[in-house]
Amino acid sequence: MPEKIWKTVASAMIEEFELEPGQMVPEARIKDDLGLDSLDVVDMVIVLETAFDFKIQDKAALKKIITMSDVVDFIVATMAAEKVEAAGG
């Protein structure tokens, strides 16, 4: 897992949702373990967009996110897609 992305995601989640650093483990489930609801997920997207300075276009893909690890994977995939797009691919 890319450490820099993990740290940025964890930091944003802790700040926005007032979570404890100890809760930030890859297997933590966003809803069941961290207590986020549907409104929080909307805000999570806003926070991640701000933290990584991109716009998440594929909102449908968000529904597949269950764990913190999924969040990081989603960010990695989004950034890779952005790079391809920027390169004219």
Next chain:
Amino acid sequence: MKGPWERVVITGVGAVSPFGLGADLLCAKIGQGECALGPLPGGDRVKDLGVKAAGLVPEIDAKSIPRTFRRSMSPMGIFACLAAREALSNARLEDYPHDMGLAVGTTMGSPQTMTEFFSEYLSRNGFGNLRSTTFFKIMGHGVASSLALSLGLTGRTLAPSAACVAGLLAIGLGYETIASGRAQVLLCGGAEEFDVLTALTFDHILAASHHPDPAKASRPFDLDRDGLVCSEGAGLLVLESLPQALSRRAPIVAEITGFATNTAPANLVHPDSESIAQCMAQALDDSGLTAADVQAINAHATATVEGDRAEGRAIEKIFGSQTPVNSFKGQLGHTMAASGALELILSISMMNNNCFLPTRNLETIDPECGSLRLPKESQKCMISAIMKNSFALGGVNASLIIEKYEA
């Protein structure tokens, strides 16, 4: 006079004011004659704003409210939540019945959030980075609904949005609800948050003070008054039916015995003295008291030229010139939708301490306000009944009467 309704008592009060957190603090500071008003921060950045003073709640820690509830609370929602907790605690109702309802009024939805919302919307043509809970703070019943949510209440939610009369109107609605037997206990009051937009609005209609010294800016009934000073806060009261309060041996701090509300449709901004007099007369009729039975009047008196005159003349018409009259707005400024509740809490304190408090900054009484008894010093005197007035733009009036509880 009303029919054989249930008696309604107040068993707990809570306040967040420009003095800080707590009803005791509010009453102590007002009793000491202190002024809660200070300089308006950032006012010089607003074009054409002549206002120099405001009554702002000092920074308070809201972390005790769980995030899931706090996220949809505007500043005034947080004020109301903290005041409600205090009121429930003072009423010894920590284990409150969850089928309890509430009646909490606000001037309108959160002005700070509206400013944030429209700044983002108009500059980006979209929601931008606005959080998902932004709209919930703008809703007209945003404070009432967030309060019900945070306390887990399942009873009725009443949320009158009627500018400066909203707080007293909510208390009156709560009183009528319980008196008619439709509820046993209700949390009632009002909340307001300051935004420079509010000050600008009142300045625009020539109703805001431009006085450079915040401590002297709000001058109800004074000849040199030049308008109101906007403030913020929240006042919440626990209203219960007398049988319910007695059955749990609740601390009864006052009884509400009369309420009336009416409307003067002739003018949007200028208060109608005749309509105010009718409202006070109806409240007296509701209580079964005569004017001579009321020992004190806590006026709405915001320190506008027209408003103080209309109310003063109405008071003289109904009560004559002997009943002492005061306004707390010289010290608190105009807490708008919170004013009816905060000033009722202060009136209860005044009644239970048998101490009539003066109006701050009242030096030379404006003779156009009628022939009124407006004491300039504290006076120890027996007070068993007080009338509290609140009025609003749009011609909405409300008068409420509290009495010392007697079995």
